[in-house]
Amino acid sequence: GLGLTNKKDDNFGEWYSEVVVNGEMIEYYDISGCYILRPWTMAIWEIMQTFFDAEIKKMKIKNCYFPVFVSPSVLEKEKDHIEGFAPEVAWVTKSGKNDLEVPIAIRPTSETVMYPYYSKWIRGHRDLPLKLNQWCNVVRWEFSNPTPFIRSREFLWQEGHTAFATKDEADEEVLQILELYRRIYEEFLAIPVVKGKKSELEKFAGGLYTTSVEAFIPNTGRGIQGATSHCLGQNFAKMFEINFENEKGEKGMVWQNSWAYSTRTIGVMVMVHGDDKGLVLPPKVASVQVIVVPVPYKDADTQAIFDACSSTVKLLNENGFRAEADLRDNYSPGWKYSHWEMKGVPLRIEIGPKDMANNQVRVVCRDNSSKVDIPTSNLVEQVKDILDNIQQRLFDAAKQKRDACIKVAKTWEEFAAALNEKKLILVPWCDEEEVEKDVKTRTKGDMGAAKTLCTPFEQPELPEGTLCFASGKPAKKWTYWGRSY
Ligand SMILES: O=C1CCCN[C@@H]1CCCn1cnc2ccccc2c1=O
Secondary structure, eight states, X not given: OOXXXXXXXXXXXXXXXXXXXXXXXXXXXXXXXXXEEOHHHHHHHHHHHHHHHHXXXXXXXXXXXXXXXXXXXXXXXXXXXXXXXXXXXXXEEEETTEEEEEEEEEOSSSXXXXXXXXXXXXXXXXXXXXXXXXXXXXXXXXXXXXXXTTBOSEEEEEEEEEEESSHHHHHHHHHHHHHHHHXXXXXXXXXXXXXXXXXXXXXXXXXXXXXXXXXXXXXXXXXXEEEEEEEEETHHHHHHTOEEEOTTSOEEEOEEEEEEEETHHHHHHHHHHOBTTBOOOOGGGOSOSEEEEEOOOTTSOHHHHHHHHHHHHHHHHHTTOOEEEXXXXXXXXXXXXXXXXXXXXXXXXXXXXXXXXXXXXXXXXXXXXXXXXXXXXXXXXXXXXXXXXXXXXXXXXXXXHHHHXXXXXXXXXXXXXXXXXXXXXXXXXXXXXXXXXXXXXXXXXXXXXXXXXXXXXXXXXXXXXXXXXXXXXXXXXXXXXXXXX
């Protein structure tokens, strides 16, 4: 049959795998950790890409494309950048039957691919700022449990790599990009995120500081890094000798940023909004926002009903909506309802003989199953309002659920209890790396250790004398902790 065999609140992992397959987003592939992205997924990716690409073009950031292959010499340019990641690098060692003289790496990220050329292209201050982005795939040969969209050996992303004459310019862009990532999540995917700064332990080791938008999955009680915007400082400029002559003729190193979001965003959206009937797509990213289904009746004028469906689709498409009609004559209306609910289409319009007679249509919302009959006279206006309401309802519901998972803890006992309750935990912390490592050790287990997720830019009041939840030392900041993906 059509329905899901797994329930979201019973066995989340199986539910998730079933929903992305039954919703026709993913097809499993014969190489572990690799997934086929079907059109239903690519349409969502392209809608986000259209928004983000237009926004970075407004910032005078240009798209480019660098090779997927990296020579070992540049990849291993800087030990501390690559050491932790080396096991994840995939290598090409042969062509045909012959071994390659020197193995070639597949890009896991493109700093080392691009920056030797940044060094060549940047001579004087007039060459700055250099702001490039690329839409591409990257490969990281991960070993922990692969999960469609969330953790795969190959994924699609955009990676921005910018170089400035001053730190101020870099600092400003880091936050501009982070705001775009917040908009991707909150305005398109209807997912609340926290903007903040990563700890020294969790940041990108090759950079100066890392900012991120952090989401949360209530069903598993795990935080998930939604997207990152790093200030690299002058670390890579030093490594790759990217310097320039400023106005006064002095030599200086550039200040750089790098930032990315990936197809992981889509997995977060499925996890947050999906239910036991399948996917639930926010209208802003739904490739089909409205599905029109004819409800023919034995002696009714079936052709007239089909024509009404087609003209309804035409009217909605002319007004900027993404609508389709399911006129297949080999499936019943009931079958079609389940099918498009599984695929998460936000709005269904049913047209039967009664609707025809009353010049109305029956509208059903996917998120809360509400049904309403609306006159065909101002259909476009009503559909616009209903889709906007669905978008807002999905965000409000996700935010309410996420906020209900937030727990403030001031002592170790409160922290440990909250962790067991799968909470997102906000604590006063002394900001000492040793303490962070100690918490990881103390919370190690088959569920994974607790770690810092981010220090939110929005800091609650921290009264004088507040002590760190873990070390008892004077607390310096409020920080979100939890288990994570
Ligand atoms: O996040 C971003 C944003 C986009 C550009 N890259 C940065 C940092 C990537 C960090 N990283 C992550 N996995 C890796 C895996 C293998 C080799 C190197 C790396 C690596 O440098």
